[in-house]
Amino acid sequence: MKRTSDSSSQRPKKKPSHRPIHITVGAVNPPASHLNNEKRKFGTSSYGNYTSYYTTRHPQGDATIDYRIDLLDASIFNGKSVLDLGCNSGNITIALAQKYKPSFIKGIDIDENLIRKANTNLRIAYSLRDPNMKELKHIDLALQSHYFPKCLSNMYGLLQMAVPPTFERTEFPWTVEFETVDWTENPYNPNEQQYDTILALSLTKWIQLHGGDKGIKSFFKKVFDSLSRDGSFVVEPQELKYTRAKNLNLDVDNFKFLPEHYNDFLMNKLGFKKCLDLGAPKGSSTSIFMYTK
Incomplete structure (x- = not known):
């Protein structure tokens, strides 16, 4: 994709969503911008943001x-135009x-x-x-x-x-x-750019720990809307385990939307056309998946 010297063309073109899905975007907890004081109580890595x-x-x-x-x-x-989340x-x-x-x-x-x-x-x-x-x-x-x-x-x-x-x-x-x-704070805006490829590596656990089942579903919905036609979503589903969950006042056992449910939601609810299991990388037991819009 060749860019011209016009500054307005230096970013991917905006494209409308081809399949609007009505899922309310928003986390169970308040947005991260309202959690700054609480976040500091748990250290700077409570969102997986290890230095x-x-x-x-x-x-x-x-x-x-x-x-x-x-x-x-x-x-x-x-x-391609690529978005690397987290x-x-x-x-x-x-x-x-x-x-x-x-x-x-x-x-x-x-x-x-x-x-x-x-x-x-x-x-x-x-x-x-x-x-x-x-x-x-x-x-x-x-x-x-x-x-x-x-x-x-x-x-x-x-x-x-x-x-x-x-x-x-x-x-x-x-x-x-x-x-x-905080990409999860707001739903997709039709005026925003779309991407050919979106990466979400080592990320799903942190979104769900802070946003709950509703938060991770809203995240997936925004990913779908932010992809261009035939775009690729690469995701690494993570187990909902966190040794400091009690510090965050979280009962992980209460989560109902588990990683094994992600595929059904992405394919049958959002409308991804294809899912490819890329296998587990060396040193890991967790597979990487690529979804095509």
């Missing part, structure tokens, strides 16, 4: 590859942008500190990459491997990314954008 996820908490520790991404075909990224510090977003060259990829997260870190990671990846590199052959999950030594950015600073308004943003890193937002 060192890609170096300490990820199953592969300081791995240089994410086996979930290995399960995905390049065709759902190359030249992007954390942007590691996967940045790696996908370099390796698969989407026309545009946006990472969003509820934690402004993580988004700040994601923007820094983007500038580091841009500043220290091989200037002659045409294609990234290896995804470095931890974003620690660079063509130039990292000390150069400490000594001389990072490259500027500012460009003129007429600049065609068709190349990395200008195809990448990060934003701090």
Whole structure:
């Protein structure tokens, strides 16, 4: 998808929803913006927003590859508009942008500190990459491997990314954008952009813990509406287990809409046309699923 120099065309075109489904959007609890004080009681990771996820908490520790991404075909990224929900510090977003060259990829997260870190990671990846590199052959999950030594950015600073308004943003890193937002707080607005591919990795548990059964259904509805025709939704269903659930005043046993029910809802209630079980990535027992609108 080629972009023109017109600033209004630098984002995916807006398309109407082809199958409106009447599901009330809204969480059981108040929106996250009303929970700031409560959220602090449970620490900064009560939404799964771990600050060192890609170096300490990820199953592969300081791995240089994410086996979930290995399960995905390049065709759902190359030249596509992509939305990475719960992007954390942007590691996967940045790696996908370099390796698969989407026309545009946006990472969003509820934690402004993580988004700040994601923007820094983007500038580091841009500043220290091989200037002659045409294609990234290896995804470095931890974003620690660079063509130039990292000390150069400490000594001389990072490259500027500012460009003129007429600049065609068709190349990395200008195809990448990060934003701090609680995506679950509001329903889809028909004036918003739609995406060819939406990722929801390590995310469903946190949405359901805070929003309940109604919250996760509303999330799926918004994903459906935010996808363009024939768009792909990649989701990693998570078990509703959380050692600190009592701190959040949650009784996980009361949830009725369980991960094994997701498929029926997505296919028969929302209207996804196809579901593909991509299998479980190495080191995990949880399968990744791809739904086609």
